[in-house]
Amino acid sequence: MQDETPDSEPDAPDAAAAVVAAGEQPSRPAPDPESGTSGEAPRQPRSHRHRVRAHPRWLRLLGPGLVTGAADDDPSGIATYSQAGAAFGYAQLWTLTLCLPLMTAVQEAAARIGSVTGQGLARVTAQRFPRRVLLTVVLLVAGANTLNIGADIAAVGASLNLLVPLPVPVLSAAFTAVMLALIVFIPYHQYARLLKIFALALLAYVVTALLVAEPWAQIARATLVPQLQWSRDYWYVIVGILGTTISPYMFFWQTSEEVEEQQASDLRHDARRTLRDIRTDTAVGMLVSQVGSWFMMVTTGTVLHANGVTTIGTAADAARALEPLVAGSPHAGQIAQAVFAVGVVGMGLLGIPVLAGSASYAVSEVFGWPEGLARKARDARGFYAVIAAATLIGLLLTVAGLDPITSLVLAAVVNGFVAVPLVLLLLRISSDRNIMGEHASGRLSRTMLALAFAVMAACALTLLVSMVR
Numbered sequence: 001m002q003d004e005t006p007d008s009e010p011d012a013p014d015a016a017a018a019v020v021a022a023g024e025q026p027s028r029p030a031p032d033p034e035s036g037t038s039g040e041a042p043r044q045p046r047s048h049r050h051r052v053r054a055h056p057r058w059l060r061l062l063g064p065g066l067v068t069g070a071a072d073d074d075p076s077g078i079a080t081y082s083q084a085g086a087a088f089g090y091a092q093l094w095t096l097t098l099c100l101p102l103m104t105a106v107q108e109a110a111a112r113i114g115s116v117t118g119q120g121l122a123r124v125t126a127q128r129f130p131r132r133v134l135l136t137v138v139l140l141v142a143g144a145n146t147l148n149i150g151a152d153i154a155a156v157g158a159s160l161n162l163l164v165p166l167p168v169p170v171l172s173a174a175f176t177a178v179m180l181a182l183i184v185f186i187p188y189h190q191y192a193r194l195l196k197i198f199a200l201a202l203l204a205y206v207v208t209a210l211l212v213a214e215p216w217a218q219i220a221r222a223t224l225v226p227q228l229q230w231s232r233d234y235w236y237v238i239v240g241i242l243g244t245t246i247s248p249y250m251f252f253w254q255t256s257e258e259v260e261e262q263q264a265s266d267l268r269h270d271a272r273r274t275l276r277d278i279r280t281d282t283a284v285g286m287l288v289s290q291v292g293s294w295f296m297m298v299t300t301g302t303v304l305h306a307n308g309v310t311t312i313g314t315a316a317d318a319a320r321a322l323e324p325l326v327a328g329s330p331h332a333g334q335i336a337q338a339v340f341a342v343g344v345v346g347m348g349l350l351g352i353p354v355l356a357g358s359a360s361y362a363v364s365e366v367f368g369w370p371e372g373l374a375r376k377a378r379d380a381r382g383f384y385a386v387i388a389a390a391t392l393i394g395l396l397l398t399v400a401g402l403d404p405i406t407s408l409v410l411a412a413v414v415n416g417f418v419a420v421p422l423v424l425l426l427l428r429i430s431s432d433r434n435i436m437g438e439h440a441s442g443r444l445s446r447t448m449l450a451l452a453f454a455v456m457a458a459c460a461l462t463l464l465v466s467m468v469r
């Protein structure tokens with residue numbers, strides 16, 4: 001989304017460039033995120049060089065952007081998009097068309113900040129703004145993320161209850177224990193490859209939508225033409241859609257993960273990702289996210305809303321949207337619930353670590369703690385302690401009787417309000433040449449970020465007005 005950044009390396013010293021051109025190792029590293037080099041050219045064994053080239057380029061290209069986009073369709077997203085389709089049919093499909101370029105611009109700016117500065121968003125904020133601004137930002141993110149984690153854990157527990165006849169709190173606690181073990185004991189880059197697979201859980205909605213008879217002309221029109229309704233419920237869900245699509249935790253997560261990608265590349269003596277690679281990764285990830293969201297809303301609009309189901313109160317209600325996937329089977333309802341449960345659990349494993357991790361990155365950067373999922377727990381105790389604390393507090397909210405579906409949509413709405421000042425923060429930082437140098441946002445990036453801020457602020461204000469009236 002940045003339209004004024006060159007793809008060359010104008011600041012590289014001529015002498016160093018000549019050495020590299022001659023195939024020799026430069027005497028001093030000169031890292032540059034735009035060039036895609038780590039500033040090093042160590043002599044590697046032939047087998048290692050071959051192993052680096054053996055990885056398909058697309059596999060190395062798709063990283064934090066794809067994981068972030070897939071995590072965007074976490075249980076909170078599934079509930080919000082499903083509620084939108086059930087309550088309003090196709091009337092809110094246009095919001096996804098609006099969100100795609102805006103969320104891509106926002107995440108591109110976050111990723112670029114991490115790549116250029118080599119620091120997480122909280123640490124960069126501390127350098128640019130007073131400490132009270134930093135603490136406010138971190139508290140907003142940590143609070144919203146903890147609520148979202150609690151709602152997601154409750155949804156996973158309720159979904160597992162469709163398959164296993166045990167109390168929801170017991171299932172939620174078991175899931176939390178397994179998930180924390182994965183986060184702590186599996187190295188990040190192995191876990192990241194696993195996370196990409198969970199994006200396939202969204203295909204159940206795609207297949208279902210293609211199996212049933214759809215009014216495609218009406219759907220296409222609703223996707224492109226806004227259908228506004230002036231009711232509190234309508235704008236409550238709109239703000240929820242914006243909040244679960246352009247989520248604050250995604251800003252902090254992707255910024256920090258780009259830093260970890262750089263560190264991992266340096267350890268492998270591999271070339272760093274260029275900004276062009278990062279933009280491609282981000283664009284693909286956001287497209288995957290919105291395609292999945294669009295099919296969720298279409299499927300629930302056709303299967304639920306068209307058949308008089310306008311409110312989703314339980315996980316079983318939401319699972320009914322997938323029954324056409326197994327139509328004709330004598331156990332269609334049970335199979336649909338199983339498919340839904342597997343999808344929610346998979347996306348929970350994907351989304352909850354991102355929520356907890358992004359909060360931990362922010363808190364760790366405030367206190368200067370060692371951070372990063374690439375580190376072992378003994379080397380980053382504070383970082384992993386925050387992840388565990390946020391997750392366990394979320395679990396306590398579930399045990400305290402948090403209603404899964406209602407709380408999932410509420411968490412999305414809270415994110416819709418919290419995101420407003422944080423998008424403005426991204427705009428300020430990514431456009432600051434003192435921080436970003438020649439890679440500061442160009443005119444297109446600044447315009448899209450300003451538009452994202454304006455749209456989210458206007459929708460949040462409209463909801464507040466509708467609640468007062």
